[in-house]
Amino acid sequence: MADDRFHVYDTTLRDGAQQEGLNLTVVDKLAVARHLDALGVGFIEGGWPGANPKDTEFFRRAQTELDLKHAQLAAFGATRRAGMKAADDPLVAALRESGAPVVTLVAKSHDRHVELALRTTLQENLAMIRDTVSHLRAEGQRVFLDAEHFFDGYKSNPDYALEVLRTAAEAGASVIALCDTNGGMLPDELAEVVHAAVGTSARIGIHCHDDTGCAVANSLAAVKAGATHVQGCANGYGERSGNANLFTVVANLQLKRGFDLVPKEALADMTRIAHAITEVTNVTPNSHAPYVGVSAFAHKAGLHASAIKVDPNLYQHIDPAEVGNDMRMLVSDMAGRASVELKGRELGYELAPDTSRELVNRVKEMEAKGYTFEAADASFELLLRDTVAGESRRHFQVESWRVIVERARGGEVVSEATVKLHAKGERIVATGEGNGPVNALDRAVRLGLERLYPELAGVELIDFKVRILEGAHGTDAVTRVLITSSDAAGEWSTVGVDENIIEASWQALEQAVTYGLLRAGHTA
Ligand SMILES: [Zn+2]
Numbered sequence: 018m019a020d021d022r023f024h025v026y027d028t029t030l031r032d033g034a035q036q037e038g039l040n041l042t043v044v045d046k047l048a049v050a051r052h053l054d055a056l057g058v059g060f061i062e063g064g065w066p067g068a069n070p071k072d073t074e075f076f077r078r079a080q081t082e083l084d085l086k087h088a089q090l091a092a093f094g095a096t097r098r099a100g101m102k103a104a105d106d107p108l109v110a111a112l113r114e115s116g117a118p119v120v121t122l123v124a125k126s127h128d129r130h131v132e133l134a135l136r137t138t139l140q141e142n143l144a145m146i147r148d149t150v151s152h153l154r155a156e157g158q159r160v161f162l163d164a165e166h167f168f169d170g171y172k173s174n175p176d177y178a179l180e181v182l183r184t185a186a187e188a189g190a191s192v193i194a195l196c197d198t199n200g201g202m203l204p205d206e207l208a209e210v211v212h213a214a215v216g217t218s219a220r221i222g223i224h225c226h227d228d229t230g231c232a233v234a235n236s237l238a239a240v241k242a243g244a245t246h247v248q249g250c251a252n253g254y255g256e257r258s259g260n261a262n263l264f265t266v267v268a269n270l271q272l273k274r275g276f277d278l279v280p281k282e283a284l285a286d287m288t289r290i291a292h293a294i295t296e297v298t299n300v301t302p303n304s305h306a307p308y309v310g311v312s313a314f315a316h317k318a319g320l321h322a323s324a325i326k327v328d329p330n331l332y333q334h335i336d337p338a339e340v341g342n343d344m345r346m347l348v349s350d351m352a353g354r355a356s357v358e359l360k361g362r363e364l365g366y367e368l369a370p371d372t373s374r375e376l377v378n379r380v381k382e383m384e385a386k387g388y389t390f391e392a393a394d395a396s397f398e399l400l401l402r403d404t405v406a407g408e409s410r411r412h413f414q415v416e417s418w419r420v421i422v423e424r425a426r427g428g429e430v431v432s433e434a435t436v437k438l439h440a441k442g443e444r445i446v447a448t449g450e451g452n453g454p455v456n457a458l459d460r461a462v463r464l465g466l467e468r469l470y471p472e473l474a475g476v477e478l479i480d481f482k483v484r485i486l487e488g489a490h491g492t493d494a495v496t497r498v499l500i501t502s503s504d505a506a507g508e509w510s511t512v513g514v515d516e517n518i519i520e521a522s523w524q525a526l527e528q529a530v531t532y533g534l535l536r537a538g539h540t541a
Pocket residue numbers: 032196198224226
């Protein structure tokens with residue numbers, strides 16, 4: 018188990034799950050918990066047993082199905098209801114019976130919220146906190162308190178807000194997390210309030226939302242002011258603008274402030290873990306995410322490229338390997354030979370001067386037609402391979418393709434595609450149906466090739482972007498299609514350009530499949 022000097026507390030499964038469009042099954046929650054444990058967080062808040070049947074089941078299954086190496090599970094719940102004993106409150110019983118070693122109780126610390134939302138007296142609220150904390154402590158659980166709306170409450174009535182902290186600490190709560198529930202705080206004023214709270218009670222924690230874009234900065238400011246427990250969510254998930262991104266917080270504290278929060282090897286696996294969690298949540302990863310985004314260490318080639326070649330550290334704030342990310346060169350129309358060589362080396366090719374000159378010319382030519390390789394690494398690598406190998410060597414050849422789009426009788430629009438391919442000495446004719454022409458083509462290609470290349474079953478088309486590029490110098494407008502695909506190990510993007518959107522899509526699709534086969538270890 019993680020040592021107790023500083024707490025990294027994850028609330029993805031409870032607060033993060035409030036994100037619009039994010040829906041986790043019990044199996045998803047168990048999977049996310051395993052990933053978080055692999056990162057080495059100290060606490061994983063699993064949800065609200067008793068209030069939510071799915072969360073009750075999560076805690077039940079966690080007891081037998083989760084084998085946590087680092088983390089302890091925390092069950093979230095409220096203090097007892099007004100006017101009854103904690104021991105008699107069925108919701109408190111659900112926390113007791115969750116099997117979680119830690120219970121995090123949410124309590125009101127804002128006087129107006131006590132009166133208006135809870136509709137009880139300030140004294141009864143304190144009694145509810147005292148009674149519930151001491152009851153659960155007596156039953157053998159560790160108790161943390163989430164002081165809800167603490168910062169706004171402190172503005173409204175600082176004496177009462179601090180009284181809430183003291184009451185919880187005296188009753189035996191070992192952590193009091195100060196919550197910026199509405200997310201409106203800025204680092205300087207937040208730090209002042211944290212400072213006032215430190216010393217009044219038990220260990221002080223911080224729980225920030227990102228409504229001012231300061232959740233991470235606020236968390237760091239709180240730590241500086243004395244908090245030794247920090248809460249956040251994987252990838253910054255959460256309602257509204259999200260919670261503090263726990264990955265950013267951990268990386269900042271560990272790499273910039275010298276905290277020893279998670280094992281070094283685990284931190285070096287953070288990029289993979291962040292992406293693995295997006296697979297479970299099915300939320301498109303933010304490519305600009307600090308530390309773990311695919312663009313986090315991506316440099317526009319050109320001007321800087323020759324200097325980066327000499328010393329990459331001149332152009333990055335940390336060594337990306339420390340968080341399991343990679344420096345990446347973007348190949349753009351500023352591309353010079355240096356950046357193409359660098360990119361080639363990054364992909365594992367040592368390019369001869371002639372080859373890199375030829376490649377630069379081909380990139381420039383294609384970019385003039387509307388291609389972009391900045392967002393299509395896989396297309397660039399295929400182009401590079403073609404240039405190095407002298408000619409295109411592919412896993413399959415295309416004889417022809419055809420798509421029919423039909424508005425059927427009921428008004429439903431359906432697409433049907435037929436592809437004719439040659440692979441491994443066979444001629445393949447395959448037909449696929451889909452909700453759109455590209456979907457139908459994708460199905461037809463897979464159907465045709467899956468028997469020869471079963472790994473294609475693990476390749477998925479996850480994003481499809483279309484952009485119309487204005488014609489220049491009297492030419493017609495063209496369509497650029499970017500396709501992002503994934504397999505179990507990661508993602509790649511390919512690009513196609515044509516006046517016809519289906520042809521542009523086809524180019525990107527054909528490369529996506531080819532690249533997927535290369536990743537699966539097939540040489541053409
Ligand atoms: Zn929250």
